[in-house]
Amino acid sequence: MGELHSLRTDDFDYHIPPKFVAQIPIEPRDKARMMVWQRDVNGIAHRQVADIGSYLNPGDAIALNDTRVFAGRLRANKSTGGRVELLLLRRMGGRTWEAMVRGRGMGPGARVEIEGGGLSARILAHAGGSRRVVMFSHSISPLLHEIGETPLPPYVKNKVIDGERYQTVYAAVDGSAAAPTAGLHFTSRLLSELRAKGVKIVMVTLHIGIDTFGPVVTETVIDHPIHSEWCCLDETAAETINSVRNGGGRVVAVGTTTVRVLETAARAAGASEVVSPGCGYTDVFITPGHRFRAVDALLTNFHLPRSTLLMLVAAFLGANGRAQILDAYRVAMRTGYRFFSFGDAMLIL
Helix, strand or coil: CCCHHHCEHHHHCCCCCHHHECCCCCCCHHHCEEEEEECCCCEEEEEEHHHHHHHCCCCCEEEEECEEECCCEEEEECCCCCEEEEEEEEEEECCEEEEEEECCCCCCCCEEEECCCCEEEEEEEECCCCEEEEEECCCCHHHHHHHCECCCCCCCCCCCCCHHHHCCCCCCEEEECCCCHHHHHCCHHHHHHHHHHCCEEEEEEECCCHHHHCECCCCEHHHCCCCCEEEEECHHHHHHHHHHHHCCCCEEEECHHHHHHHHHHHHCCCCCCCCCCEEEEECCCCCCCCCCCCCCEEEEECCCCCEHHHHHHHHHHCCCHHHHHHHHHHHHHHCCCCECCCCCEEEEC
């Protein structure tokens, strides 16, 4: 879990002027800038994501999260005519979902009519903050591709962006309320180039909840109620990771969500394995002091202040990681990098 008792949340705070928050994605995807931090020499280089292959060797593995963002933003109306918005977070079973609900008077018993779907929803219970347990009059899942909208982060003001641009090119498994943003930089061509070089491509799955991107609001890190997310590492992926490591190769995680899967799988592994296959919910909380067992390098975006993602990256940088990551972010702003979901990337080797 790391040295949580000595960590304060404001240790991971920083100021970012709005001009550095990316509002539109770079095209083509792999032309995003990439800050390269080589820990062995404590040096920084400035490249593009398209150049990542020059830092990888035949026999290395690059691990990607193949989750897909589902169109879970729904518009609805109360019987009084008032507008309501629902953001589906996860299916709890049958017709029941956990959702964030925006609108007045949305307590247990309230009902709304979903626009375009010919169905209604009833609030069953509070689930903390704006979260509610919601039951639909009939199954909503088959209708989401028709009436749902892909949710974009609140700091992205341009809401006319094609929803497919907020998906990775390898997205395959519906289940996320947000995208694994480091993976947004990859093109099919870049992945083909890496395969041709002899780099193994490994797919893992973690369905991302909104909490992943939210700030930690407790005074100390240890008091933060870490969210759990469903993840899966299948036998083929586990065998590849173990084989790569045993052969002297490196495991490069694309995104903090991928790190979370691999380090969860490492917790379950035996003495002779790096990772063990398995599926289920993970509550691993990676903070400075964590001993990484399955990840050798990390490609990640520039993250929000006070977020668990920023804490994870600080942990990956090592003993002085908190100070180093904040220094790197100052360099990034000074040299014009773009931050957050549609922003640029950092490769830590």
